[in-house]
Amino acid sequence: MTENEKMTKKNIPLTETRNPRTMFIDRVSTRQAVKTFIEEDKAIVRALEAVSDNIARVVDMATLALKKGGRIIYMGAGTSGRLGVLDASECPPTFGVSPDRVIALIAGGPKAVTQAAEGAEDNRDSGRQDLEAIKLSSKDILIGITASGTTPYVVAGLEFARRLKVPTVLLCCNPYGELPEVDVLINPAVGPEVITGSTRLKSGTVCKMVLNMISSLSMVKIGKVYENLMVDLQATNDKLRKRALRIVMEGGRVPNYLAEAKLTEADGNVKLAIMLARTEMTPEQAKQKLKEAEGVLYKALGDTDYE
Numbered sequence: 001m002t003e004n005e006k007m008t009k010k011n012i013p014l015t016e017t018r019n020p021r022t023m024f025i026d027r028v029s030t031r032q033a034v035k036t037f038i039e040e041d042k043a044i045v046r047a048l049e050a051v052s053d054n055i056a057r058v059v060d061m062a063t064l065a066l067k068k069g070g071r072i073i074y075m076g077a078g079t080s081g082r083l084g085v086l087d088a089s090e091c092p093p094t095f096g097v098s099p100d101r102v103i104a105l106i107a108g109g110p111k112a113v114t115q116a117a118e119g120a121e122d123n124r125d126s127g128r129q130d131l132e133a134i135k136l137s138s139k140d141i142l143i144g145i146t147a148s149g150t151t152p153y154v155v156a157g158l159e160f161a162r163r164l165k166v167p168t169v170l171l172c173c174n175p176y177g178e179l180p181e182v183d184v185l186i187n188p189a190v191g192p193e194v195i196t197g198s199t200r201l202k203s204g205t206v207c208k209m210v211l212n213m214i215s216s217l218s219m220v221k222i223g224k225v226y227e228n229l230m231v232d233l234q235a236t237n238d239k240l241r242k243r244a245l246r247i248v249m250e251g252g253r254v255p256n257y258l259a260e261a262k263l264t265e266a267d268g269n270v271k272l273a274i275m276l277a278r279t280e281m282t283p284e285q286a287k288q289k290l291k292e293a294e295g296v297l298y299k300a301l302g303d304t305d306y307e
Contacts, residue, residue: 013148019192047188062218070139077121080145081106095224096232127156147199149177223295252277
């Protein structure tokens, strides 16, 4: 490796380097361009496999934060910030969790979700101030999302969190970076992007997949899922009401008409309706049993614990 190449690796994030396999993406056929994208995206799964142990560590940390009454807090800028906003906003309807339990901060504030606010990512002060505004606590977990690992807004937030003894995680895609100190680093190396520096591509995809796992599995761990059914679903529209009925049929092992009856008896509470379908308990008895099991349905039902 030449000295110039060494300096490039040291000073430029991997996400900003040119991909030798896509140098002529501007002149190949559309079909070949699509195939190139697909080939490049194959690196994502391999990168995830390499960091799977650290993802599992963060799932356990996030679960502990939720059990202690804390919050999962995402923090990012640009694409990374929007990924955090997307993941956080989908948790309440999917898992019935309060909107203030999984939250996302984005550099530039809410308007940056739909409008580019690229300069906001360089504001270190706002990183600290945004965390102060939500009263960051040691019960929480802070997950900084930045493809390069060096975004000032995120780095400042992580540094502030560490001073408060808040568990910290950095999710990035830059093995060459001079990264801030955190409790757990998740750094999937997906390689340079198809279009140089466009981190909404492979980097954005792999980060979204990691966030999917962290939020979904932490919800599983606190009892929001039974088997693979979202039993704390909030049935707020016709599609979700139909889904809730199917969940009670599957989880309760009952036909349609009984599932409807149990949902009515449970005032629309899917988890409680399954308890009523599977036992001879009254609603009050079933609620108490669920409380004793900390909301974990398989434990309340006495199902097999594989751990």
